[in-house]
Amino acid sequence: MSQVSPDAIERLLSRRGYRLTAPRRNLLEVMASLGDHFSADAVVGAAPEVGRATVFRTLRLLQDLGVVCQVVLDDGTLAYRLAPEEHHHHALCVECGSVEDFSSPALESVLREVEEATGFSVEAHRLELYGRCAACRAASN
Amino acid sequence: MSQVSPDAIERLLSRRGYRLTAPRRNLLEVMASLGDHFSADAVVGAAPEVGRATVFRTLRLLQDLGVVCQVVLDDGTLAYRLAPEEHHHHALCVECGSVEDFSSPALESVLREVEEATGFSVEAHRLELYGRCAACRAASN
DNA sequence: CAGATACTGACACTGAGTCTCGATTGCGAC
DNA sequence: GTCGCAATCGAGACTCAGTGTCAGTATCTG
Ligand SMILES: [Mn+2]
Ligand SMILES: [Mn+2]
Ligand SMILES: [Zn+2]
Ligand SMILES: [Zn+2]
Numbered sequence: 001m002s003q004v005s006p007d008a009i010e011r012l013l014s015r016r017g018y019r020l021t022a023p024r025r026n027l028l029e030v031m032a033s034l035g036d037h038f039s040a041d042a043v044v045g046a047a048p049e050v051g052r053a054t055v056f057r058t059l060r061l062l063q064d065l066g067v068v069c070q071v072v073l074d075d076g077t078l079a080y081r082l083a084p085e086e087h088h089h090h091a092l093c094v095e096c097g098s099v100e101d102f103s104s105p106a107l108e109s110v111l112r113e114v115e116e117a118t119g120f121s122v123e124a125h126r127l128e129l130y131g132r133c134a135a136c137r138a139a140s141n
Numbered sequence: 142m143s144q145v146s147p148d149a150i151e152r153l154l155s156r157r158g159y160r161l162t163a164p165r166r167n168l169l170e171v172m173a174s175l176g177d178h179f180s181a182d183a184v185v186g187a188a189p190e191v192g193r194a195t196v197f198r199t200l201r202l203l204q205d206l207g208v209v210c211q212v213v214l215d216d217g218t219l220a221y222r223l224a225p226e227e228h229h230h231h232a233l234c235v236e237c238g239s240v241e242d243f244s245s246p247a248l249e250s251v252l253r254e255v256e257e258a259t260g261f262s263v264e265a266h267r268l269e270l271y272g273r274c275a276a277c278r279a280a281s282n
Numbered sequence: 283c284a285g286a287t288a289c290t291g292a293c294a295c296t297g298a299g300t301c302t303c304g305a306t307t308g309c310g311a312c
Numbered sequence: 313g314t315c316g317c318a319a320t321c322g323a324g325a326c327t328c329a330g331t332g333t334c335a336g337t338a339t340c341t342g
Contacts, residue, residue: 192323
């Protein structure tokens with residue numbers, strides 16, 4: 001469940017047969033510097049040397065590799081996030097804007113119950129929580 | 142958990158002090174005719190007499206009233222849906238494209254456990270399932 | 283170090299949603 | 313009924329997100 005370093009991602013890229021290009025290295029650094037989630041255009045803005053199309057291509061590639069995931073904000077817009085390769089969900093703080101990953105075996109097993117009850121076979125799912133993080137709650141006690 | 146009729150929504154609008162205008166009536170009919178979920182532009186296309194801005198304004202109003210909800214498709218794009226006012230989630234069939242609502246008390250109680258374990262206080266959440274519906278599974282047995 | 287080809291960047295394009303502002307219109311008051 | 317006026321509307325320009333094309337460039341393999 002730990003953060004993936006740009007370095008490790010570079011190794012993953014070449015291991016999978018993708019080329020290690022300057023734009024890709026560049027974008028990995030930028031994303032790591034942008035905090036816990038970022039919009040596509042924030043990346044574009046922070047990497048002026050890299051073309052727009054390349055930013056979107058790279059975002060998609062990294063999603064396919066499982067090291068970038070989408071975050072659905074409360075208004076429905078999408079953000080992106082360097083994320084652990086494992087399955088996880090997001091808890092978004094509406095006060096400070098932070099995103100935390102979490103996973104819950106109990107939750108996954110409830111989904112299996114839903115499958116049995118409804119006949120729907122779940123191949124993938126997405127769960128986002130919106131609320132206030134522990135730090136913000138402590139602060140405004 | 143039942144479908145909300147255009148008529149009932151019209152009554153809801155005036156009860157809340159909103160005007161019953163021709164564009165609003167028109168859009169409610171159109172949405173009811175568009176099936177279980179639809180894009181904003183599908184509504185625009187199906188209601189040529191109504192201005193684009195009004196379509197988006199009306200979508201937002203109906204979301205605020207709780208009779209339209211967002212559906213996050215598997216690629217992250219948003220669709221809309223005339224939906225029950227109660228809290229619910231979506232099961233999207235990747236084969237036939239249908240959307241079904243469901244709710245699960247067990248799931249909600251797991252979220253309360255997550256709250257206690259993490260200190261994050263959940264004010265809202267969003268869960269979408271992607272898979273194959275019972276009908277499609279039966280068909281391609 | 284050369285060649286095949288994966289990758290890039292400029293640019294034009296689509297789709298989704300917002301904003302402004304002058305023109306309409308629904309509806310409560312009379 | 314009709315009057316007044318705030319609520320609403322429509323046109324259109326604008327922003328932001330993402331895609332497709334295509335000629336040029338750079339990476340990796342041999
Ligand atoms: Mn899960
Ligand atoms: Mn729920
Ligand atoms: Zn917070
Ligand atoms: Zn189906």
